[in-house]
Amino acid sequence: MRTVDFSREDHYKNAVFPSPFHSRQKQHNKLREWSRWSDYLSVPAYWCESMEYFAGRNACGVFDITPMVKHLVTGPDALPYLNRLMTRDVSKIKPGRVGYSVWCNEQGRVIDDGTIFHLTEGVYRICSQEHQIDWFMTNTLGFDVTIVEDTHDVAGLALQGPTSCAVLRDMGLDGIENLTPFGLTYFDFHGTELMVSRTGFTGDLGYELWTSPENAEMLWDRLFEAGEQRGIKAMGSDALELLRIEAGFILAGADFLPAAEAVRPTHTRSPFELGLGWLVSFDKGVFNGRQALLEEKQNGSRFHLVKLDIDGNKPANQSFVYTKNKKYAGTVTSAMWSPSAKASIALASLEAPLGKPGEEFEVEIYYQRELKWSRVMAPARVVKDVFWDPPRKRQTPPADF
Amino acid sequence: MISKMESVIIIGGGHNGLACAAYLAKAGRKVTVLEAAGQVGGAAATREFATGYKASCAHLLNLLDDGISKELGLASNGLSMAKSGLNTIALATDGNHLTISADRVDGGSLSGEDQAAYKEYRRFMSKYAGIIAAMHNMVPPRITQDRGDLMALGKLALKVRMLGRDDMRELLRIAGINIYDVLKENFDNPLLKGALSLDAVLGTFSGPRSNNSVFTALHRMSGNNAGAAGAASIPAGGMGAVTDALAAAAKKAGAEIRTGSPVSKILMDGMQVSGVELTGGEQISATTVVSNADPKTTIMELLGARHVEAGFARKINNIRAKGNAAKLHLALDGLPDFTGVSPDQLGERLVIAPTVEYVELAFNHCKYGEFSANPVAEITIPSIHDTALAPDGKHVLSAIVQYAPRNLGVGWNEGKGAFMEAIFNTLSAYAPDIREKTVASELLTPEDLENEFRMGGGHWHHGELSLDQFLMLRPVPGSAQYKTPVEGLYFCGAGCHPGGGVMGSAGKNAATAVLSN
Ligand SMILES: Cc1cc2nc3c(=O)[nH]c(=O)nc-3n(C[C@H](O)[C@H](O)[C@H](O)COP(=O)(O)OP(=O)(O)OC[C@H]3O[C@@H](n4cnc5c(N)ncnc54)[C@H](O)[C@@H]3O)c2cc1C
Numbered sequence: 001m002r003t004v005d006f007s008r009e010d011h012y013k014n015a016v017f018p019s020p021f022h023s024r025q026k027q028h029n030k031l032r033e034w035s036r037w038s039d040y041l042s043v044p045a046y047w048c049e050s051m052e053y054f055a056g057r058n059a060c061g062v063f064d065i066t067p068m069v070k071h072l073v074t075g076p077d078a079l080p081y082l083n084r085l086m087t088r089d090v091s092k093i094k095p096g097r098v099g100y101s102v103w104c105n106e107q108g109r110v111i112d113d114g115t116i117f118h119l120t121e122g123v124y125r126i127c128s129q130e131h132q133i134d135w136f137m138t139n140t141l142g143f144d145v146t147i148v149e150d151t152h153d154v155a156g157l158a159l160q161g162p163t164s165c166a167v168l169r170d171m172g173l174d175g176i177e178n179l180t181p182f183g184l185t186y187f188d189f190h191g192t193e194l195m196v197s198r199t200g201f202t203g204d205l206g207y208e209l210w211t212s213p214e215n216a217e218m219l220w221d222r223l224f225e226a227g228e229q230r231g232i233k234a235m236g237s238d239a240l241e242l243l244r245i246e247a248g249f250i251l252a253g254a255d256f257l258p259a260a261e262a263v264r265p266t267h268t269r270s271p272f273e274l275g276l277g278w279l280v281s282f283d284k285g286v287f288n289g290r291q292a293l294l295e296e297k298q299n300g301s302r303f304h305l306v307k308l309d310i311d312g313n314k315p316a317n318q319s320f321v322y323t324k325n326k327k328y329a330g331t332v333t334s335a336m337w338s339p340s341a342k343a344s345i346a347l348a349s350l351e352a353p354l355g356k357p358g359e360e361f362e363v364e365i366y367y368q369r370e371l372k373w374s375r376v377m378a379p380a381r382v383v384k385d386v387f388w389d390p391p392r393k394r395q396t397p398p399a400d401f
Numbered sequence: 402m403i404s405k406m407e408s409v410i411i412i413g414g415g416h417n418g419l420a421c422a423a424y425l426a427k428a429g430r431k432v433t434v435l436e437a438a439g440q441v442g443g444a445a446a447t448r449e450f451a452t453g454y455k456a457s458c459a460h461l462l463n464l465l466d467d468g469i470s471k472e473l474g475l476a477s478n479g480l481s482m483a484k485s486g487l488n489t490i491a492l493a494t495d496g497n498h499l500t501i502s503a504d505r506v507d508g509g510s511l512s513g514e515d516q517a518a519y520k521e522y523r524r525f526m527s528k529y530a531g532i533i534a535a536m537h538n539m540v541p542p543r544i545t546q547d548r549g550d551l552m553a554l555g556k557l558a559l560k561v562r563m564l565g566r567d568d569m570r571e572l573l574r575i576a577g578i579n580i581y582d583v584l585k586e587n588f589d590n591p592l593l594k595g596a597l598s599l600d601a602v603l604g605t606f607s608g609p610r611s612n613n614s615v616f617t618a619l620h621r622m623s624g625n626n627a628g629a630a631g632a633a634s635i636p637a638g639g640m641g642a643v644t645d646a647l648a649a650a651a652k653k654a655g656a657e658i659r660t661g662s663p664v665s666k667i668l669m670d671g672m673q674v675s676g677v678e679l680t681g682g683e684q685i686s687a688t689t690v691v692s693n694a695d696p697k698t699t700i701m702e703l704l705g706a707r708h709v710e711a712g713f714a715r716k717i718n719n720i721r722a723k724g725n726a727a728k729l730h731l732a733l734d735g736l737p738d739f740t741g742v743s744p745d746q747l748g749e750r751l752v753i754a755p756t757v758e759y760v761e762l763a764f765n766h767c768k769y770g771e772f773s774a775n776p777v778a779e780i781t782i783p784s785i786h787d788t789a790l791a792p793d794g795k796h797v798l799s800a801i802v803q804y805a806p807r808n809l810g811v812g813w814n815e816g817k818g819a820f821m822e823a824i825f826n827t828l829s830a831y832a833p834d835i836r837e838k839t840v841a842s843e844l845l846t847p848e849d850l851e852n853e854f855r856m857g858g859g860h861w862h863h864g865e866l867s868l869d870q871f872l873m874l875r876p877v878p879g880s881a882q883y884k885t886p887v888e889g890l891y892f893c894g895a896g897c898h899p900g901g902g903v904m905g906s907a908g909k910n911a912a913t914a915v916l917s918n
Binding site: 077080143289290 | 708709715718887
């Protein structure tokens with residue numbers, strides 16, 4: 001079953017579809033607000049953004065990731081194909097493992113980021129934020145591979161937070177505690193196949209559950225039954241946004257402009273400019289952007305994406321960043337007041353060579369109190385580590401919360 | 402001793418591969434040319450197509466670079482002309498033909514205005530062709546901030562500026578438009594316009610009304626070896642004499658040439674070229690490989706697209722290279738009788754292009770995968786000037802016939818006979834006894850050319866010659882300086898700047914690029 005019925009003549013009239021979890025989302029969605037994420041209806045907040053955020057940090061939150069764009073890559077050349085497409089060395093991602101990666105155009109600018117799931121030997125799933133099928137197909141020239149965008153054939157739920165492992169164990173996934181970070185495994189789940197990966201977008205202990213759309217509702221129901229005693233909550237995209245900024249994860253369209261969408265090529269970013277140099281493997285052979293990235297490595301990058309710890313408690317969304325000498329330094333790309341770090345934090349793109357850890361800046365924050373606008377120049381410094389990085393994220397087996 | 406670093410393999414012994422080999426060998430490189438066919442020369446080789454009858458696919462020499470001729474001593478390596486500075490006879494079925502030479506046109510019912518206009522046309526077209534000629538032997542500049550590139554671009558701009566205000570303005574006006582409009586502006590005589598339009602479309606996928614056709618006309622006129630812009634000669638021994646002389650020069654300089662050695666694969670060691678593999682499995686190592694095969698075949702088939710970035714592979718794959726020139730060789734019992742053409746005119750360049758509209762209509766067919774019902778032709782009877790090409794008293798007719806699309810709708814297996822019939826019908830209208838005089842024939846369709854000479858698409862230029870595939874855009878950006886993105890791999894054939902025609906410049910420039918690395 002597909003989540004979208006393409007056999008219907010008028011399917012194209014509906015640009016946005018209900019997710020396979022829609023009936024259950026509807027029950028939880030007290031605010032009755034819907035937003036659009038890619039091809040699907042998504043929930044910004046079910047009831048209270050903060051409660052959902054805290055569920056993710058202190059219990060566990062359930063987030064529908066079906067809208068993520070998914071592709072299945074198969075065929076004898078799947079690995080060489082992916083290695084030419086991606087900046088990182090995909091041969092290091094063994095079967096049963098997941099890797100984060102970016103892919104670039106010829107100019108070495110990031111088209112999108114995503115995760116590579118090595119499902120079984122030679123079979124890969126690529127999840128991306130943006131639709132990529134055109135670029136992925138262009139890349140098949142000269143390779144014996146098959147690429148299918150199977151977004152609509154796979155339903156996905158993220159279960160994130162400290163109690164997530166226990167909930168899954170209670171749901172009957174025997175041995176789930178042995179799954180290491182970035183590992184994936186398969187379970188027989190009430191006669192259906194359930195794929196579980198220890199991955200997520202919150203920087204905490206968490207899992208992603210993948211099944212076919214017809215099993216979606218059953219999965220949701222079993223999950224909430226099992227999690228009732230452990231504070232499980234449906235989580236909306238607003239809460240997830242907070243969790244991912246604390247975790248230091250970047251978002252296409254917010255922290256960088258996907259290169260394929262750029263009208264002004266100078267506004268795009270290279271992996272180095274996003275702090276993702278560790279994803280660039282020059283010694284694996286040719287890959288898209290290699291030549292340009294080599295040159296950038298020699299000649300220097302234009303930008304640095306940094307984490308800022310900002311004085312005060314005002315979220316610094318959409319702010320300018322200045323040097324101590326009041327010179328323009330860059331702009332904030334994502335920001336929030338972090339309840340966990342108890343700090344105003346931000347990701348910011350600064351003009352190189354600015355942005356070394358410890359360097360001090362001022363952030364110009366405009367804020368409103370009861371319809372009155374004010375401005376503050378808040379001192380800020382570049383920090384090296386992400387704001388939320390608990391040891392339980394890496395621990396196997398995870399502690400029983 | 403020559404180190405491994407200095408050894409170079411050249412894939413293909415076409416005239417460009419041979420020129421490249423000669424220059425590299427002269428510079429001290431250890432060069433091995435691997436030619437698939439049993440003889441060198443590619444589409445410029447002279448071959449026996451019927452017992453005792455010889456012809457070369459490329460038949461008229463009008464672009465060979467003088468500098469290259471001298472530097473490689475082609476004359477002392479056996480090259481001479483059987484006939485230089487051919488006139489063009491624009492054939493008419495009623496025999497009322499025109500005789501077109503470098504500086505005048507006569508015959509038919511030509512008006513004085515047209516005769517004067519022809520002189521003016523030649524004046525400005527030769528001048529513009531000179532700008533293209535000046536680019537022949539330069540490695541195209543890249544569009545960068547590099548000083549050398551900027552200087553080269555500046556020099557080009559200066560050349561254009563030096564035309565003077567009026568001529569520069571006219572060049573800018575006509576460079577991108579079509580020859581049909583330009584001819585219409587200048588001439589009245591239909592036959593004259595038809596014959597001149599043929600020069601613009603020979604070897605390209607275009608009709609007189611296609612854009613770029615002024616550019617292709619200029620390209621054809623950019624050679625100067627017979628004294629006037631675009632003047633054509635017939636080498637003694639056919640075009641193969643040029644390639645044999647190039648091969649001799651290369652060998653003298655120390656290059657090794659192996660025929661019967663088709664390369665099936667370019668070998669890689671990591672990111673660097675490491676040699677080639679022949680069809681039989683033999684591997685030969687070299688850290689520099691220069692390919693005379695067309696760029697698309699080189700990257701997509703010999704190397705494999707996976708060894709280059711996707712953007713580059715896509716650009717290479719998108720090179721337009723659908724040939725539509727066929728080559729006809731007839732073995733003749735005796736000289737045919739072209740109506741109204743005197744015996745001493747029979748050895749000139751004879752063209753069938755009675756009006757521009759006729760040429761355009763002939764082109765229309767190939768847009769839809771059909772051959773022209775009434776084809777255009779450029780005909781020579783080289784045996785008049787060079788008796789060695791045919792048995793005593795016999796003759797060879799060599800004709801480029803258009804349009805014959807590479808991908809004929811019905812397929813060439815089925816279509817070839819019918820096309821031959823259309824050609825004979827057309828020829829008979831001008832030379833009624835042509836069928837009787839023919840004792841043997843060979844028709845090479847673009848498909849045959851592709852198989853025989855391994856030219857992708859059977860294309861004259863190894864890739865369409867047009868402004869969007871010229872200079873720093875030829876074959877595609879990122880390899881227009883002959884060096885491909887793959888370490889150690891270069892292009893040297895007609896698919897590179899400055900394009901096809903027996904010229905030698907692509908081969909020479911590629912050698913310059915290899916040596917400067
Ligand atoms: C019908 C026709 C008529 C023409 N008439 C004229 C004319 O009158 N005057 C003129 O100036 N030009 C003419 N041309 C154009 C001219 O023939 C070409 O532009 C010219 O031959 C190109 O030279 P080249 O050396 O670049 O390539 P080619 O002549 O194509 O030579 C390439 C060589 O590489 C070899 N090769 C390719 N792949 C491999 C491999 N894998 N392994 C080993 N060897 C390989 C081929 O066998 C061939 O020998 C004509 C072209 C056509 C098609």
